């Protein structure tokens with residue numbers, strides 16, 4: 232295999248020398264008054280190293296330092312790798328990963344100048360105390376590199392795009408230097424314009440993988456305090472979304488995201504953004520399997536050669552169901568040293584194998600990331616526990632349990648500027664918790680737009696999301712015939728599995744007056760549904776965090792959710808007896824919650840003083856996940872909407888007053904960063 236030569240000059244400065252403040256870093260609310268990068272300088276003490284021939288992963292298996300002493304993945308080794316497991320007829324998920332296993336067992340069977348002005352990792356910043364006096368407080372800032380397959384507004388198919396479009400900005404506002412690195416997708420539609428603000432930085436690197444050498448280039452846009460870096464390669468230029476098109480997932484996703492990961496490892500070293508590279512002390516936030524090769528590369532191809540010795544990586548799991556699994560024979564594609572096979576090696580359980588001779592051997596990128604990342608994070612606390620269980624671990628529960636000491640969960644925030652009912656650009660009418668009157672107009676507008684009968688008092692139920700098994704679409708499908716007998720309207724927006732898309736179209740024909748199924752991905756419509764509906768249904772089988780329920784709450788749209796993962800963490804069960812109402816009932820409070828509520832409804836509000844309802848906290852949850860319990864929760868919500876309007880308005884207001892800003896989440900992320908740097912990095 233041909234190896235890659237990359238010319239690089241590294242300027243290194245003497246240990247402990249504090250560099251001047253880089254002007255490009257003086258953004259955010261905190262002013263750096265002094266900082267220095269210590270550990271990196273320790274590694275290359277006071278010398279100028281001219282490095283030509285830097286191999287970033289050539290077939291000799293080498294890494295940084297131009298060393299050829301490292302054992303290579305020879306042709307013989309490659310042969311061997313090829314003989315590892317072979318999957319016939321692999322079943323793939325929407326992102327293209329092999330999911331030839333039912334993870335829930337079936338029943339019965341269980342020239343580059345690197346900055347010498349090394350960017351800050353540690354800073355002292357000024358803050359104000361409550362009396363307004365300026366005082367010096369030590370606040371650590373980091374050079375953060377987000378790696379993600381999508382980042383809104385440039386690319387988005389779901390919540391991953393939202394998070395990687397918003398959290399970086401929140402962290403930049405905290406004074407961190409933040410880069411987001413993601414592919415530069417060009418699909419030949421108007422969406423291509425979203426990348427128009429990014430300029431070619433004229434930096435090309437060659438990546439040896441897939442038994443060849445690939446050249447990628449970088450585009451850059453500095454926006455809202457964040458360096459948005461786009462990796463450009465012909466494989467990102469094709470119709471469809473980041474993962475596939477109408478024919479399903481792209482067959483070369485392993486290749487496309489391998490390129491992304493290599494490029495992400497190089498970017499902090501080679502891109503002098505604003506004049507300075509991010510450098511080796513960077514903190515990588517790698518999101519889902521698409522970015523999962525980054526910690527593996529750091530451990531196998533950089534750290535052994537003294538590069539990124541003081542970097543850290545945090546794997547953020549947004550969805551454990553997608554793991555980047557491919558046949559074991561594809562290991563050689565990654566360009567990793569053969570001895571690192573074990574990090575990615577994965578064996579399907581016997582029951583999940585395709586035939587008697589199938590050894591079940593595969594490579595699993597997400598597993599590699601779980602093994603090699605310095606810390607693990609999920610997007611809610613509830614989900615961080617669920618993934619350590621058989622039901623939620625998707626085969627990785629034991630590995631995840633073994634890393635519990637570095638596993639945390641932080642609930643996502645939302646972009647409260649984009650999602651703001653009092654100023655939403657996609658709405659013609661606005662409202663707020665103080666004045667809810669505009670919401671009914673949003674409902675009327677939506678009914679008009681969708682061709683539903685205009686009925687301001689008819690409960691309007693919505694669903695927005697990917698049409699995927701995860702989201703419980705089959706449950707909605709099963710419940711619709713019954714639900715459509717009630718006096719309600721139902722609107723669904725989604726795209727994904729063709730069988731659900733077809734069902735939505737058919738349901739629209741069957742229930743002309745009551746049901747609308749919008750097949751496609753449409754952000755303005757998603758805003759109008761969120762504002763115009765009274766109830767948002769989320770019967771997800773599992774939900775790592777969920778953003779739509781957070782958007783819904785902000786818009787005073789009451790979520791009815793399955794009590795799982797982030798939904799359980801963020802939606803509080805409505806209890807008419809709580810708070811000031813406790814003890815004022817008539818003795819019904821000890822019965823199960825749902826039954827108690829039904830009794831309350833049955834006897835009317837005369838039984839309880841009005842303040843009981845007003846002071847209750849929000850909403851319903853239903854568990855276990857069955858059609859009947861979902862219908863029960865929905866009908867309870869509908870009854871409250873119809874019969875207890877003041878309770879309903881109380882619910883709406885409490886929802887709208889909830890704080891799910893990124894500011895809150897960003898502070899929690901900083902705690903995790905601190906912990907990541909307290910422990911030594913993973914070295915294998």
Ligand SMILES: Nc1ncnc2c1ncn2[C@@H]1O[C@H](COP(=O)(O)OP(=O)(O)O[C@H]2O[C@H](CO)[C@@H](O)[C@H](O)[C@H]2O)[C@@H](O)[C@H]1O
Pocket residue numbers: 388389390391393394549550610643695696697724725726751752753754757774775776777778779797
């Ligand atoms: N057809 C359509 N048209 C317009 N907009 C659409 C749409 N379908 C979905 N969206 C939007 O995509 C986002 C979906 O976010 P979610 O968090 O609900 O789900 P997702 O499963 O993609 O994300 C995964 O990652 C996120 C982020 O961590 C976790 O919250 C979540 O639990 C996890 O499954 C929302 O902004 C939604 O409005």
